[in-house]
Amino acid sequence: MDQTLSDFGTVFVFLLLGIIFVVGGYLTARLLRPSRPNPEKLAIYECGEEAVGSAWVKFNIRFYVVALIFIIFDVEVVFLFPWATVFKQLGEFALIEALVFAGILVIGLVYAWVKGDLDWVRPTPNIPKMPVLEEDESQVVS
Amino acid sequence: MSTGAFLPNSFPIVMSTSLNAWSDALSEYFLFGLPVGLVILAALPLVFIALYALTYGVYGERKISAFMQDRLGPMEVGKWGILQTLADILKLLQKEDIVNKSADKFLFVIGPGVLFVGSFLAFAVLPFGPAFIGADLNVGLFYAIGIVALEVVGILAAGWGSNNKWALYGAIRSVAQIVSYEIPAAIAILCGVMMAGTLSMQQFNILQQGEYGFLHFFLFQNPIAWLPFLIYFIASLAETNRAPFDIPEAESELVAGYFTEYSGMKFAVIFLAEYASMFMVSAIISIVFLGGWNSPFPNIGPLLLNDWTTGPVWGAFWIIMKGFFFIFIQMWLRWTLPRLRVDQLMHVCWKVLTPFAFVAFVLTAIWEIYVK
Numbered sequence: 001m002d003q004t005l006s007d008f009g010t011v012f013v014f015l016l017l018g019i020i021f022v023v024g025g026y027l028t029a030r031l032l033r034p035s036r037p038n039p040e041k042l043a044i045y046e047c048g049e050e051a052v053g054s055a056w057v058k059f060n061i062r063f064y065v066v067a068l069i070f071i072i073f074d075v076e077v078v079f080l081f082p083w084a085t086v087f088k089q090l091g092e093f094a095l096i097e098a099l100v101f102a103g104i105l106v107i108g109l110v111y112a113w114v115k116g117d118l119d120w121v122r123p124t125p126n127i128p129k130m131p132v133l134e135e136d137e138s139q140v141v142s
Numbered sequence: 143m144s145t146g147a148f149l150p151n152s153f154p155i156v157m158s159t160s161l162n163a164w165s166d167a168l169s170e171y172f173l174f175g176l177p178v179g180l181v182i183l184a185a186l187p188l189v190f191i192a193l194y195a196l197t198y199g200v201y202g203e204r205k206i207s208a209f210m211q212d213r214l215g216p217m218e219v220g221k222w223g224i225l226q227t228l229a230d231i232l233k234l235l236q237k238e239d240i241v242n243k244s245a246d247k248f249l250f251v252i253g254p255g256v257l258f259v260g261s262f263l264a265f266a267v268l269p270f271g272p273a274f275i276g277a278d279l280n281v282g283l284f285y286a287i288g289i290v291a292l293e294v295v296g297i298l299a300a301g302w303g304s305n306n307k308w309a310l311y312g313a314i315r316s317v318a319q320i321v322s323y324e325i326p327a328a329i330a331i332l333c334g335v336m337m338a339g340t341l342s343m344q345q346f347n348i349l350q351q352g353e354y355g356f357l358h359f360f361l362f363q364n365p366i367a368w369l370p371f372l373i374y375f376i377a378s379l380a381e382t383n384r385a386p387f388d389i390p391e392a393e394s395e396l397v398a399g400y401f402t403e404y405s406g407m408k409f410a411v412i413f414l415a416e417y418a419s420m421f422m423v424s425a426i427i428s429i430v431f432l433g434g435w436n437s438p439f440p441n442i443g444p445l446l447l448n449d450w451t452t453g454p455v456w457g458a459f460w461i462i463m464k465g466f467f468f469i470f471i472q473m474w475l476r477w478t479l480p481r482l483r484v485d486q487l488m489h490v491c492w493k494v495l496t497p498f499a500f501v502a503f504v505l506t507a508i509w510e511i512y513v514k
Binding site for chain 1: 266335497
């Protein structure tokens with residue numbers, strides 16, 4: 001069959017259909033919905049208060065650390081997937097090699113763990129101190 | 143083929159035993175330069191997502207939640223509120239589409255689209271039974287994990303584009319969570335790949351076929367498989383932002399998270415994407431560990447339960463039912479467990495699930511080489 005698309009051609013048809021669905025949905029809604037903007041509607045929602053400043057602030061640096069650790073492990077898993085499909089044929093030698101490969105990354109995880117990069121700020125309970133009144137009871141009794 | 147026996151031969155969808163023969167049969171016809179067979183092949187999962195999200199996803203979840211809390215749930219529109227979701231769709235279609243004046247309009251508009259297309263593309267490799275699969279890629283499972291991760295881009299675009307503090311916090315939390323839980327999830331899937339020795343989604347199902355039904359499933363073939371199974375299930379909850387890992391959408395602190403500013407059709411698209419990825423992770427877990435479209439019933443003597451419940455239509459039934467079963471557990475957990483804190487979330491991922499995933503990886507490798 002000369003017209004048969006390759007498998008990734010089918011995926012491309014899925015991509016086109018997904019885009020058509022989303023764009024078609026937007027356009028259908030555009031025909032049906034009203035459009036009466038006013039300044040209050042177009043303001044940013046901040047629990048009914050006027051928005052203070054912009055939301056585009058700096059991220060917490062911890063998110064970058066998480067992203068870095070993620071990339072290292074994700075690349076590792078990507079390398080292990082092809083190995084996993086054939087390791088039964090390759091036998092013991094390939095097993096030991098993969099364990100060494102994974103072991104180095106586990107050492108990396110242990111390093112990040114010991115260094116405290118995996119710890120997030122825990123909320124500390126903030127109990128307000130009450131002034132202790134010593135003569136309280138005697139006053140109540142009298 | 144017991145199920146298709148009484149149907150005429152002109153029903154290739156039901157009759158064909160070979161993979162997607164009905165799609166090839168239509169390959170002479172073209173729609174805008176694309177083969178009609180392929181367009182139907184891609185349209186059926188889309189219809190499935192829409193129908194499932196409307197019925198089981200929205201209405202079912204509201205009813206199940208209501209019954210778990212001793213409420214009645216939606217009761218107004220139609221008998222037992224059956225038409226409630228249709229009414230909601232009509233409302234969402236007519237809803238004014240508000241785009242903030244100070245939002246990044248391009249990212250704001252494209253965010254829901256990326257989210258939906260990402261989770262829909264994963265359905266391209268999902269086998270709905272022995273005779274229906276979009277594209278049986280030889281790297282199918284790998285592709286599915288990768289393309290589902292595309293939703294991170296959509297969430298970040300939506301959250302950042304909104305220029306709203308709730309949306310941005312929700313988006314950052316969500317991305318950190320999805321990205322972190324992808325490691326244990328991927329290693330757990332890796333254990334499944336080691337048992338099967340293939341990445342093709344259809345091959346996974348064929349390997350778990352057999353007359354003893356559920357005894358051929360990888361979960362029951364290998365005692366170690368329970369560990370990656372549980373790890374993947376927990377991680378999949380986090381990847382779809384479901385409770386108890388729903389801090390990105392924590393209603394009581396972040397209003398709605400990254401979709402705070404969305405209304406109308408864009409909101410509907412985000413919801414559809416969430417339900418699609420919920421089904422996708424449930425389908426992946428049932429394909430890798432629970433036999434996918436294979437019937438769980440064994441043949442017992444003259445009772446050929448397995449043969450009777452095998453076939454193209456039964457296959458679609460089993461994979462959808464297994465997916466719905468896991469979605470039901472997700473709904474159940476939502477009303478059972480309280481939400482985790484951010485530091486607990488990271489603790490569970492990096493200090494509990496990831497080490498256990500490595501243990502499962504080593505044990506599976508040793509089992510496959512020395513024991514089996």
